[in-house]
Amino acid sequence: MDVYREYQAKLRSPEQAVQIVKDGDWVDYSHCCSFPAALDKALAGRRDELKNVNVRGSVTCRPVQVLEQDPDNETFTYNVWHCSAIDRKYLDQGRAYHQPMLFRNCGSYYERGFAPVDVAMITVAPMDRQGNFSFGLTNCCQQEVLDAADHIILEVNRDMPVVYGVANDHIHISDVDWVVESDEPISAAPGRPASELDKKIAAQIFPYLHDGMTLQLGIGGMPNALGELIAESDLKDLGMHAEIMSDGYLKLYQSGKITNKKKPLQRGKGVFSVCLGSKELYEFLHCNQGILSAPMYYVNAAETIRQLDDFISINSCIAVDLYGQVCAESVGTRQISGTGGQLDFVTGTYMASHGKAFLAMPSMYFDAYGVGRSNILPKFTDGDIITTPRTQTPYVATEYGAVNLSGLATWQRAEALISIAHPDFRDALIKAAEKQRIWRRSNKR
Structure with a gap:
């Protein structure tokens, strides 16, 4: 036919079709x-x-x-x-x-x-x-x-x-x-502008980036801030392998930073699985032979990511406890997002030669009553969903630095995380670590 x-022959009105x-x-x-x-x-x-x-x-x-x-x-x-x-x-x-x-x-x-x-x-x-x-x-x-x-x-x-x-x-x-x-408008979600705090966190991660790396950025103000830093830098020949393609990548393409020339897999092609951003981004993608979509089972597979060698993964999280457990999807039992691909990329990035994964967050927030609260906690107790287990937690970044938790003992983890906590909460976290028996007695305060 x-x-x-x-x-x-198959054309129907929406009202007819849903019958x-x-x-x-x-x-x-x-x-x-x-x-x-x-x-x-x-x-x-x-x-x-x-x-x-x-x-x-x-x-x-x-x-x-x-x-x-x-x-x-x-x-x-x-x-x-x-x-x-x-x-x-x-x-x-x-x-x-x-x-x-x-x-x-x-x-x-x-x-x-x-x-x-x-x-x-x-x-x-x-x-x-x-x-x-x-x-x-x-x-x-x-x-x-x-x-x-x-x-x-x-x-x-x-x-x-x-x-x-x-x-x-x-x-x-x-x-x-x-x-x-x-003729309904296609859903759009342009990235929110980066705040000053986002820029400070991005600046802690930027020194780890290098020419020829393949980059995975999450969605949000901090990834957008990092994208702006990269766009204004001397970095070159970056690659894209992303679960979600957002406007942050558009800036990197427009500034000539992403060429995909150094990628060992799909050389010359940026790869994503889902795109969500602005109308400008969607127009950029239309019939663009330099960018390919791919199924999530492929994009997020550890075996795929492993082959990308110099792979850098950057995602956001909500809170971390002193053991290195990461919550990226709930506040207590209140669902905020989902596990999504965070654990996928943490796993795959560790397998890649020279791979580095970062989980980023502000060191503190203000609650509904205007009271400051630390995002680095002694321990999770309120039903928070653990997205990344402590056995797989990579670099954690706040505006006060980035620390790698891989292979560290519990006292080393506590010391590293407290070093990037907001100064107002560090003494209380040390006391909690002592009570939880994860603070080395000889450690200097």
Whole structure:
């Protein structure tokens, strides 16, 4: 059948397409920019017709209409792999639920039947002459979602860029049930400006960077601050191998710092799995032969990262205790983000020759009452989720320095971490370390 005729035969309105959903179904919205905004609205419109429908998403960048139109969760339950600010709001309200995962394993949850999919709804780029739709900004575990689905609905958006991939970067018209067309804006999340504190933390990490390294940056003000430092520096011939591509990388490409010429793997090509940023970044990616998307099982695999030799990984965290345990996803039991790929990159970077991984945070914060609190704690006691175990914690950085915890005894860890704690809390941390018997008696204060 001619692909254009097949397209027309499968073309439906969003309201028609979502009729395929039935009571008790699991509906998957995929991740980030693949969020199907028009289909979400249409599905929300069936609130009074359906019962017990689970919807699964990740890093949601816009209000979710199946929740907004169902405030008491009588019909829809929203489940998230990894949290955005919007997801946190729903979680805080008890209207959504977190699904813990490692990003490198996320696709396997679908493959092994742990994450059922009755209907997959994803946003894609317009069809090409061969009948293929590019996944665009989201490779991640897109293919595994679609393979697991009983039914597939594509939301075609002309603003979704075409992005070439290492693998699993498109779907053919013959493999879908329905197609809908949408002019909803693609989800965007431009990086927030770096604060002075972000710049101070970035400055502690910058001396460890060098020409020819391959770089993984997380999302947030501190990675953006580091990107600005690199863009203004004399560093050259950097490579990109990223779980999430953000605007920080755009600055590095525009300044000529990233060339990917020295990468031992995919030489000449920057690699990412999910992109989330500004419209300018999306336009930069459209049909850009110098950048490839890749599945998360590949990007985040330790075996892949190991082959990149001079690999530098930089991610944020929330708190660290004196034993070196790292929390990067919750405050007490309140879910903030998710494990995501932090542990993946900590593991893989350690395996890479000359690899260095950094987990960065401010040394302190002010609580709701304006009281200063240390982000370096004696021990975790309030239900905080441990993202990186102490046995794998690499460099930890604050505005007061960066320390490598690999191979250190408990007293050495306590000493190193207290050295980068805020000065106002160091005496109290020393007393706690003494009480916990992890402070060397002969150590000078």
